[in-house]
Amino acid sequence: TGLIHLGEVGLSQGDVTAAQEHFTQSLEMLRQIGDRQKQCEALNGLGHVAFYQSDYTAAQEYYSQCLDLARQLGDRSAEGRYLHNLAKTAVVLGQVDGGRTYFEQAQALHQELSQPQYMVEDLAGLAALAWQVGAQEEAQAHLDALLLVLAANPGLDGAQDPQRVILSVVRLLDALGDGRAAAILADAQ
Numbered sequence: 537t538g539l540i541h542l543g544e545v546g547l548s549q550g551d552v553t554a555a556q557e558h559f560t561q562s563l564e565m566l567r568q569i570g571d572r573q574k575q576c577e578a579l580n581g582l583g584h585v586a587f588y589q590s591d592y593t594a595a596q597e598y599y600s601q602c603l604d605l606a607r608q609l610g611d612r613s614a615e616g617r618y619l620h621n622l623a624k625t626a627v628v629l630g631q632v633d634g635g636r637t638y639f640e641q642a643q644a645l646h647q648e649l650s651q652p653q654y655m656v657e658d659l660a661g662l663a664a665l666a667w668q669v670g671a672q673e674e675a676q677a678h679l680d681a682l683l684l685v686l687a688a689n690p691g692l693d694g695a696q697d698p699q700r701v702i703l704s705v706v707r708l709l710d711a712l713g714d715g716r717a718a719a720i721l722a723d724a725q
Contacts, residue, residue: 543581556585576605596625616645653694656685660704679708690723
């Protein structure tokens, strides 16, 4: 709906209050008319608002509702995106095992659906999480897979948040003392 779009615009411009109002109004309207597919989008927007406001528990609840609806509707592509959002939120909440599980589920689903543009973000999340918990070999394996993707697609065309993925790669390369970080940054520009 137009309200969802206005919510996305508000969020992209940092007007969280307007974004929240638009997503909430949209959700109420969509519930009244029974459009469950669009309800997922409104709930996801509210999850983003909560995440932006550092209310990670609320974000997790909104993303969980999105995931439940997507599964009920059989929307596997949306399911992968919501799993990814849940993974990021779980990590921020210190739920390492939950974050890993969500990232792995999202990655497997994106691989099954041949969606490499989303898979790369799951890989970056898994790599960063592995490094965070001291699993250096696992982090290196995920990093190696990311470097293969970057070699084929330096700008990560199609990814939702390519800058974040590239930043994760650069941080991991720096942490490992690998001098390729500067080249990755240069290729991405």
